[in-house]
Amino acid sequence: MPEQVVDIHGLVKTFGSFRALDGLRLGLSAGEVRGFLGPNGAGKSTTIRILLGMVRASGGHVRLFGEDPWRQAVALHHRLTYVPGDVALWPGLTGGQCIDVLGASGAPLDPARREALVERFDLDPTKRVRDYSKGNRQKVALVAAFAARADLLVLDEPTSGLDPLMEEVFRECVAERAADGATVLLSSHILSEVEALCSTVTIIRRGRTVRDGTVAELRGLARTRVHAVTRGPAPDLAAFDLHDVASSPADSGPDGGHDLTFTVDPGDLDRVLKPLVDGGLASLTVRPPSLDELFLSEYDGATA
């Protein structure tokens, strides 16, 4: 059984009378790449700060590599590396100096990897931090994080400000580190990024975990969207459990025709096609289950 890297349950954090975290649950086993999602203000960054021992939990159970992150912060940080969403660096230093400063304590930098990453992220290490754009400051932290020989990467919206090319490099780097066996906690709002990189996902809202599982499981919860235009009259689909149904007459055939959209459980797709074909199918678009819609409904609280 793989080591439990992060083990959080019943986590509570209050700021005065405000309950930022309210019974949150989050787990990561070694080698796992987990997406950590939730709307703004859901408590993602607070959770990460508790995990890093910067903020003390008000209640609940928190273990990082089996230890208390508040008491053992320094010892634990030898094994992890962290990239915040808004990287703050020392304005008078150069980017290269900052990478070395960030790598000077904690998980050691791999010199060869450092060089390669500076190249891959197209970073000018002689430029002063105050002259960097937001994206370039982000790259400095990413180079330092990916060059570190760390067991755990904690990434809090790490690609904010990166261009699509650099985002691609970021994805490759996460995949490489994961292939090396590193554990990754990726907090992100970019759903395609999470879908591409993560095997498991935790979704939180208002300080609570509302969904937790593998991406495949979640995809099972998502529904296939179908858009069909028939030449004949409206097909009879009453036998199926369809959602989000919209139906309108169309002039696609001599008898008028019909325009129909709905979502259906992926398991029912083959059976639902038959009445459509019988109704004289003029065009058919089937969109596979997307996590976007699931995420959005979770963010909304619609399915909670």
Add this chain to the structure above:
Amino acid sequence: MTARSPRGTGLGAVLRLQLRTGWVVLLAWVLGLVATYAATVSAIDTTYGTPEQLASYQATVGSDPTMAAINGTPYGADTLGGVVANEFGFIAAIAVPLMGLLLVVRGTRAAEETGLLELLRSRAVGSRTPWVAALLLTATALLLVGLGMAAALVAEGVATADAALYAASVVGLGLVFAGVATLAGQLLRRAAGVVGAGVVVLGAAYLFRAVGDVKDNGWRWLSPLAWQQETRPFAEDARVWPLLLALGAAAVLVTSGLALVGRRDLGSAVVPSRPGPARAGAVLTSTLGLALRQHGPALAGWALGAALVGAVFGAFTDDVADVVAANPDLQAVFSAGAQGDPTSWYASFTLVLLVLMALGAGAQVVGRVRAEETAGRLEAALARTTSRVRWLGAHILVAVVGGAVVALAGGAALAGVVARVTGDDGGTLASAVDYLPAVAVVPAFGVALVGLAPRATAVQWAALGYVAVVEMLGETLDLPDALLQASPMHAIGRLPAEPASGTGVLVVLAVAVALVGLGLAGFRRRDVPR
């Protein structure tokens, strides 16, 4: 059609914004200065209530060259206003320029550095508007200070015209430094750099004024502080024209600054930044090394300034001795023994200056430590394997040792020059060493705030102001002993004129250690960032 409507630069909106975000600071400056001034006026009116008492003041304190060096030439020291102007001279010479400087930087370069102006400028706000708004607010605050001072004088019976000229000269001094901030704000990119440049100008102004006043020569005309002083509002020969020098200089500085705003990009400066090394050396990659790198340049600047002040003021020792020797009234005061001999009386004032500089240096370091947290860099440090105690400990070490270096640099320069002039250093270097526990107290207080009440870290500057008021005005204000003893310098004693109090040194040291301990304990327990 045209993008510029009559109100197109958004001045009103920016004024309201700066007032809403800065009214506490503005009010604190105005009330703090006026209250201290009014207390001084009332205390002096009590102590020197009769013409005879005023005449004796002029014959003794008013002729004391120590006072000329520290507070400026005391014109009209046989009048209430003149005595107040002299006694309040040091506080006014430091506080009023800083007020002009800091208030302008706050709403402009500081806001530009944090990216605040970018959002503002994306609205219908012109490039000069934030600067004009900050200057208007600063000028208004200075005017309120002037009105308050004049009112305090008039209330005690000083002629309105004299009080008005004094107030106008103080406002003029503040405006010159508001102008310095406006110009430096275009040349330098970081708010801290702008303030630093302003402080350097202030230090130079103070030295030129002191040289001019002690040697009675033309050097003083290089100093905005002399433009204020030389209006001589309470003397027979009061005049308005030095005020015009101040207003003219302020106008030139502001105009050239505003002209440059329109020529540069937002967030840029006339002095460009250069590329640097691609790798960090061994020093930077240690916690202490990084702290040194962050605070070192400013500390070196303070140390250099303290050494300059020590050397220049040390060089006056001879002049002081000569003047006292030629003045029977003064000799009588000194032979009465209350203040020791004239040279050590003089040296003790110089040491106060040096310790205040060291306290300023230490407090500045602690202020920047807090800024590490608000800027988000503390999180980056703590996410690594740097422990909280080690991180804060490294910065405390730099603050305390840095403050000590500033005090010792000034003390050594003073001692060296005094020894050259008089044959021995008169105990000045030993006194600087004895004051070191006091040098640690204000930064230690700041550290306690960082640990326990981080959002109130700026209150440490009030502690520094308190020490300055007690040391420069405490006896004039006739403060109760308990309040005097609350200043760590006072607890140690007036060195080298009197011997250092052993108990005082130990108590001050214990307080400093306790404050640091409290700060570290609080810092270990609290959430970051807060």
